[in-house]
Amino acid sequence: MIRAFLLVFVLLSNLFFSQNKLNLIPYPQKVNINDGFFTIPEVIVLNDKLPKNETDYFKNKVNSGLKFQNTNKSDAHLVYFQLPKSSNSAQNNEFYSLEITPKQISIKSYTPQGYFLALQTLIQIIDQYKGTKKIPTMKIEDQPKFAWRGMHLDVCRHFFTVDEVKQYIDYLAMYKLNTFHWHLTDDQGWRIEIKKYPKLTQIGSKRKESMIGAYVDNTFDGKPYGPYFYTQDQIKDVVKYAQDRHITVVPEIEMPGHALAALAAYPELACTKGPFETATKWGVFDDVFCPKEETFKFLENVLNEVIALFPSQYIHIGGDECPKTRWKECAHCQELIKKNNLKDEHGLQSYFIQKIEKYVNSKGRKIIGWDEILEGGLAPNAAVMSWTGIKGGVEAAKSGHFAVMTPGSYCYFDHYQGDPATEPNAFGGFTPLDKVYSYNPIPEELNAEQAKYILGVQANLWTEYILDFKQVQYMIFPRLMALSEVGWGTSDPKNYKEFEGRVINQFKVLDKMGVNYAKSIYxxxxxxxxxxxxxxxxxxxxxxxxxxxxxxxxxxxxxxxxxxxxxxxxxxxxxxxxxxxxxxxxxxxxxxxxxTTSKTTGKNITLEQQPSENYSFGGAFTLIDGIIGNQKQLGKTWLGFQGKDVVATIDLGQKTQFSEIDFNTLENKGSWIHLAKSAQVFVSDDNKSFKMIKEIGKEEIQKAKGKIQLNVGNQNSKYIKIKIENAGIIPAGNPGADSKAWLFVDEIGAK
Missing domain, CATH: 2.60.40 (Immunoglobulin-like)
Incomplete structure (x- = not known):
């Protein structure tokens, strides 16, 4: 009897949930589900005053065998009311209301864009209830929290066709994202036709081979890649396609760094004579644009054609990872620094960005760049895309500049989303679905007034290890759904399991579309x-x-x-x-x-300096969790420190005998990761007075290839302190020269 009662209770609970919780992503701001149902008819009658472009999209996307018919009568099944604009009202262009009664579905919005978003909601509702053909009556009032809800796609490391880019845009539209950041130029390829400079695509759109496998293997496929690029007519086609879906395409033209493909075509734009070739490796390279008049004229001409193709308010000019090696050695650059009273090469970067910004502003547009454009001072009207963490966004907002939050620890979709051992090869990192969903784009450091400068959130898909579009699908789904709800402002990490259930329901839609999504959450x-x-x-x-x-x-x-x-x-x-x-x-x-356990496993550990936000994973506990990191996979078992030493103190709980201390560091110079410079081991019984018992230098660490096993003699202590010294400033001749080196460390063991 009790079991029967429980079964009935569960069935009623499921029915209650199905009637009161919709399988929508992103979930709307306000949903009221009422009594009664709207029965989906065999033929849906549409009011003939519905906006045509958006309605045609709706008809094509409702894949349930429905038929449609137009009428000018008021009793149509689907009607639309455009709300009147008011001069003293700040209505959101993306606001909509959707009301379903037993007889009719009515949509109200201030703009066709709001109507389009309402239709996306309606498409998901119809899909949820088309089996029963009965939709609960309801009223939804909805609008996004953030104005910028974006996805990025790198087409330089690996290229994707126009049709594939359009599919990507469709995915954004499905989940109410409104910005497509198109990364069109980089060291490994120039992908946009510039008519004034044909060699950009004749030379820069191809490379002699490509890196394959793990970066540390330094292996290449030996196969020519390209020429691959988009013609200006194709660009126009994609921009129009996105506009029809109320998505803004923001182009990115990288400068002053990540310029090898351009320099291969026009070597006179560099600080040295070259010759140069389009990069075949991943990573960062010393040869960058030289800030001379010839270069600025070239970039202005390029931007003229870019601005003519893209109507977006913002033009992305990159600005990230620009080594200063060539500028330090360049007589022209040094003279420019003196002439303009610049502090150093970082000031020269600011000079470069501000000069470009002034030109873009003269064309009625604004620039946005990665947070390195803060170096030497931010250009007057620039917006910042904060990727190295939240610091860049905080700094921009506090100084009255707009920012888009895209920190690698939450928003880099080239990271692993499941166990690396069961996932395709990825760049590294670990960003599962629940972590994306937990992100709050407004940093706690900002007050209410400063928070207004946070435009929104974006995820990035870099494609070093993404060889085809099926893999693009795999890396963005289902994480794009979590990003969607974060950007809409209705995510709630406390209810992650409920969100996960909606994601699994959405998998049915992706299955019908033939999308190769990741099943990591299973x-x-x-x-x-x-x-x-x-x-x-x-x-x-x-x-x-x-x-x-x-x-x-x-x-x-x-x-x-x-x-x-x-x-x-x-x-x-x-x-x-x-x-x-x-x-x-x-x-x-x-x-x-x-x-692999040792005498430190699970003990208390403290760090004097915390790891970088993007590579903090489980925090200090990661260093004594019994898991030794894979040297070829920069996953969740490693902690990363940029420009910082690792100083860890481990409390063994009681005096403990040991004779060996182990730890590992990584080397991947293309990604600015260097082996430790030195290491010292100390012991103590009171956590106050420490005695050094072992020290090793750079040569020993290099000889061991980062896998350190230190014989420390017979010890009997309660506390172990280990200091692992960062390599410091990257020396000339290395990628990222003059920048702070990364130090990656994993398990610290004692035997």
Whole structure:
């Protein structure tokens, strides 16, 4: 009897949810579901005053065998009322109301753009209820929180056709994003036709080969790539396609760095004579645009053609990762610094950006750039795209400049979204769906007035490791859905599981579209947590957790393996393999995690300086969680510090004997990652007075290739302090010269 009651309760609860929670992404600001239903007819009668472009889009996207008919009568099934503008009202162009009664669906908005957004909501509602053909009556009032809701696509490292770019724009439209950031030029390819400079595409749109596999392998495919570029007619076609979907296309023309493809075509624009070639490796290169009149004239002519093609308010001019090596060695640059009373080469970068901004402003447009354009002082009217963390956005907003928040730790979709062992090769990092969903674009450091300068949020897709469009789909879905709701302003990390359920419902739509989305959320996810005697491994899944099975002996789990109930204690070295099963069938990838425990595993640890926001993952605990990082995958097992030393103190809890200290660092100079310069180990019994017991220098670290095992003699101490020295300023002759080096460190062990 009790079981029967519980079953009825669950069924009623599910019915209540289906009637009171819609499967919409992004979820609207205000939803009221009423009694009664609108029955979807065989033929939907449309009022003939509906905006044509948007209505045609709606008819094409409602894939449910529906037929449509127009009428000028007031009893049409779908009607639209354009709200009157008022001179003393600040109505949002993207506001809409959507009301469904038993007889009619009515949409109200101030603009066709609002009407279009209402139709996107209606498309999802129809898809949810087309099986029963009965839509609950309701009223939705909705508008986004942020004006800039963007997605970026790099077509330089790997190229995508016009049709594929249009598909990408369609994905943005589906989930109410309104900005497409098109990254068109870089070291590895120039992808936009400039009629005044034909060699940009004749030479700069191709490269002799491409890097493949992990960066540290330094392997190339030996295959010519290109020529690949978009003609100006194709650009116009894409811009019009986006406009029809109320999406603004923001072009990016990189300067003063990331310019090798342009310099290969026009070497006279560099500080040295060259010759240059379009880059075949990924990373950052010393050869950049030289700030001379010839260069500025070239860039002004390029921008003339770009501005004619793109009606966007903002033109993205890059500004990131510009090494100053060539400028330091260039007589013209040094004379320019003296002539204009600039402080240094960073001041010269500001001079460069401000000169370009003045020209763009003269054409009635504004510039936006990556947060390195803050170097030496921000141009007067520039907006900042904050990617290295939130600091750039905070600095811009506090000084009265607009900013778009796109920090790598939350918004870089070239990062892994699941267990790297079961995912395709990616750039690195770890940005799963729940992390994207947890992001708040308004930094806590800003007050209400300063927060008004945060235009919105954007995610970026860099394509070094994305070879085709199927992989583009895989990397953006389902994370684009989380970004959508963050940008709309209705995300709530406390209700992530409810959002995840809506995502899984959206997978049915993607299946019908043939989209190759990532199924990582179906996989079992592991998280290391403190344990009673070391650490514990906590497993979770988007499905019924009762379906998780695991093994501790290295064998693959089966439906009969140990059922997961509580975090698994890890007090010794082992391999934990896990998977999700349903009705005895394997439904996920098999996840595998190797633990290598030591006397530091799970102990208390503190850091004197915190890692970079983009590479902080589990914080200091990551260094004593029993997991040794993969030297080829910059995933969640590494902490990254730019320009900072690692000083970690580990409390062993009691005096403990040990004779060896281990840790690993990385080297990937193309990404500005350098091995540690030195390391020292100290011991103490009171956490106050420390004695150094071991020191090694750069040569020993290089000889060990970053895999450090230090014999420290017989020790018996309660505290271990280890200082790992950052390489400091990157020396000349290396990518990123004169910039702060990155230091990556993983597990610190004691044996």
């Amino acid at each position: 996989n079992v996810m592991g998280k290391v947590v403190p344990g009673n005697n070391g650490v514990a491994y906590e497993l979770s899944t988007s499905q019924n957790p009762n379906g998780i099975r695991y093994t501790l002996d290295g064998t693959d789990p089966t439906a009969n393996s140990q059922a997961y109930q509580n975090p698994i204690p890890v007090s010794k070295s082992m391999i934990i393999k896990s998977a999700y099963f349903e009705n005895g069938q394997l439904k996920s990838a098999i996840s595998s995690q190797q633990f």
